[in-house]
Amino acid sequence: MKHIYITTPIYYPNSDPHIGTAYTTCIADFLARYYKQRNYDVFFMTGNDENSIKVYETAQNLKIDTPTYINQMAELFKQIWQKLSIEYDKFIRTTDDYHIKTVEFVFNKLYEKGYIYKSHYEGWYCKSCETFWTKTKVSENRICPNIECQKPLEIVKEDNYFFRLSAFQEKLLKFYEQNPETIFPKSRYNEIVSFIKMGLQDISVSRKNVEWGIKVPFDKEYTIYVWIDALTNYISGIGYPDNFLEHYWHNSYHIMGKDIIRFHAVIWPSILMALDLNLPKKIIAHGWLTTPENQKISKSKGGDMFNLKNFVLNKPNYLIMGLRYYLLREGSFGEDIPVSLERFQQVYNSELANNIGNLVSRVLALTQKNLDSIVYKKSEFSFIHNFSQKTINDFESSVENFEFSKSMDSLIDLANFLNKKIEENRPWELANDKESLNKLMFELIYGIIFIAKLIYPVLPYISSKILDQLGIGDLNIDEKVLDKIEVRYRESLFPVLRSNADMV
Ligand SMILES: [Zn+2]
Incomplete structure (x- = not known):
């Protein structure tokens, strides 16, 4: 070992x-x-x-x-x-x-x-x-x-x-x-x-x-x-x-x-x-x-815009996870990194709420509504394998080279790719073609499990929350052996932030 x-x-x-x-x-x-x-x-x-x-x-x-x-x-x-x-x-x-x-x-x-x-x-x-x-x-x-x-x-x-x-x-x-x-x-x-x-x-x-x-x-x-x-x-x-x-x-x-x-x-x-x-x-x-003006944020200068203690002790978990993500995502690791609440809100909304969060919410909702919450593995995958291995390789090599922003790019690319597959395949039009819908949704959920595992180091709480919604208790599960997945419940992972007031 x-x-x-x-x-x-x-x-x-x-x-x-x-x-x-x-x-x-x-x-x-x-x-x-x-x-x-x-x-x-x-x-x-x-x-x-x-x-x-x-x-x-x-x-x-x-x-x-x-x-x-x-x-x-x-x-x-x-x-x-x-x-x-x-x-x-x-x-x-x-x-x-x-x-x-x-x-x-x-x-x-x-x-x-x-x-x-x-x-x-x-x-x-x-x-x-x-x-x-x-x-x-x-x-x-x-x-x-x-x-x-x-x-x-x-x-x-x-x-x-x-x-x-x-x-x-x-x-x-x-x-x-x-x-x-x-x-x-x-x-x-x-x-x-x-x-x-x-x-x-x-x-x-x-x-x-x-x-x-x-x-x-x-x-x-x-x-x-x-x-x-x-x-x-x-x-x-x-x-x-x-x-x-x-x-x-x-x-x-x-x-x-x-x-x-x-x-x-x-x-x-x-x-x-x-x-x-x-x-x-x-x-x-x-x-x-x-700060965005390149001034060091320090406790002695009272510039802790996030007021960390207050933020961490009083804000909901999705925002605290958002902060972990933002700190790894922003700038180039090793260099000075300008941060701000405005930028935090932007990154959170576009990459977490509207991308990963939205993907999970859409797929789980459609599965609940049109497939009685259950999908079965009945045929081979058509698109996920093209992307998944490459994502793992990119993610791991960038983490091990301390290029954390690039690692987050890999996660976001994968979520983008799955969101694009939804747009292309229009599952909302397949309500009467259960077989095609099941095939598509199984593959999308498989992709979501894949994302849940990959995001674990940066968003551990979100990772377990996604798996929990799918009735999976074990992070180390081998998704390849799953032949039936049931959506247990659905809860928003990352509510959209409307203003700074949601954060401070
Ligand atoms: Zn001194």
Whole structure:
């Protein structure tokens, strides 16, 4: 059996999940479901990064004790992911005991091997980003170079623990030259390789006198920096070191936004090399969701037009499925993607309501009305086989190349093709020719079952709803063996959206 391990980054629970986090998580869920459906043994993990000082400060500001706060936030994240049909195998929290033990083990091991050492540090520090900035990056006004932050920097003079990142420059370059397919998309690969070529400097991996986080095991004045702690979740979550599920680790896919690719493609692989572990199989960076004017949509700028929490907790399932579809469908995966409610409505109406939804509704209604709800397989198919195998091939190759918009094209093409067959064969004129009508409707319903299976990774709720209407309980059913299908009931899959008001 083939194994695959799919991860999202762990999210800071100092604010609610927003559309950007939902985007990453929906992509990961799509891939996890896609591979599960194709008989891979999949392990899909997401979770929360709870050891950040930002999380602690947020709890303080809210006058809630930190453990209570992070518990509440973990429940909120889980609730939102459940509503979005995110089917993870594990929800990791970095305050979990096993994770803390693994981080301590990793820190000790790196120290013993000489990859972590103590040294004096003097330089600029952003408390909000928990990041040290080198002189070259800091301009005269001494504000944080992170454009999302831009808060005043403070000067820090203290002894600190450093990770010997510089030791991995050549090894990393060699690895990426030999395995260029590791990083997607190619533009990010180029960015990472030229970043490494500019020279890697050792990085600080501890903070002194911080109240929250995992302590350096042999020097309790220091807390382990959140990035070492956070990145380690990818192996602590699958049992490293004592119960390490290596069969998953051998085929690991990390999915993330492009803003954190350097941590994943430079620091993390160096830590793994230092631990003598395999590097990730794929490091997949998506672009940002932007406004139609190409402004990044971010929680800090209050631009979450979808108001994700409200949307996901209060809207009907067909709209939530519509959002999953829209996020995969729009733009070119890997690039920045402009999104808007207007565009969401357009895509939803034309591709889901008026195409897939309408197809299923028409075929089921005609079968109920003119064939007493039952169709039989009595003769060979005439058109579906011409299209179905090609659709599967196109769909699979585009998914595996991360061309998700193209994958959605394959689905829509198939639904278009079946809708066209209805127009050509005019089943409403065949009410008195039951035999021809039965033949046509059986083939159309067969096509619909085919679509229901294909859309499962992106529209899982809709997939099971279609099959349910046809009395089919098993997604893995082999449609070829069906010789009788009964329409049990009929319910609109995607009601047409008349205005924005239906969405917000
Ligand atoms: Zn900052």
